[in-house]
Amino acid sequence: MKLPPITVYLDTIVRINHLPVSDSGQWFFYQGMLFLSRRKWWADFGTRHATHEGLDIGIFKNRSGNREWLDSSARVPVMASGTVINVCDDFLGRSVIVRHCSNKQSRQVSVYSHLKVPGTISPGKKVDPGDIVGTIADTTGKKSGIHCHLHISLMEIAQQIPDPKITWQVMGEPDPEMVKLFNPMV
Numbered sequence: 001m002k003l004p005p006i007t008v009y010l011d012t013i014v015r016i017n018h019l020p021v022s023d024s025g026q027w028f029f030y031q032g033m034l035f036l037s038r039r040k041w042w043a044d045f046g047t048r049h050a051t052h053e054g055l056d057i058g059i060f061k062n063r064s065g066n067r068e069w070l071d072s073s074a075r076v077p078v079m080a081s082g083t084v085i086n087v088c089d090d091f092l093g094r095s096v097i098v099r100h101c102s103n104k105q106s107r108q109v110s111v112y113s114h115l116k117v118p119g120t121i122s123p124g125k126k127v128d129p130g131d132i133v134g135t136i137a138d139t140t141g142k143k144s145g146i147h148c149h150l151h152i153s154l155m156e157i158a159q160q161i162p163d164p165k166i167t168w169q170v171m172g173e174p175d176p177e178m179v180k181l182f183n184p185m186v
């Protein structure tokens, strides 16, 4: 997939939210936050029901060198220009799916999950890099005890699946014939 490197995207999150980091690249990831991990990084730190389809972004190092979590005021930018093709529910909030390019067989998308999404973000909306598609959902009161975080996924999805059908039913345990996952860290 041809999208800007993840470091550029993480720097955009820092800039847009005025995060008090001392330097760029000051992010921390538990193993369970990484692409294809089978570990949980919350609750009992047990096994996920499926491998992780993306990257969880939630912890940065502040100017004192301490780890700090993003909170529900954090605004979520898109990483590249494209068009919103669907907004669907996920288990912690809502997900916004942005198409960046397409051909006859498939289209490449980025997915931003566990958000609170304003009504202005809906299918057909054109977006540019850094445009805000929502804020991180407040999950502090949920039973799961999962900290506020942003999940991103990069996927190539077959055209046989129409835009409105692209939900976590399709993306969560993807059929390799229809959905190809990419590592956002590469």
Ligand SMILES: [Zn+2]
Pocket (backbone or CB within 6 Å): 052, 053, 054, 055, 056, 151, 152
């Ligand atoms: Zn995730």
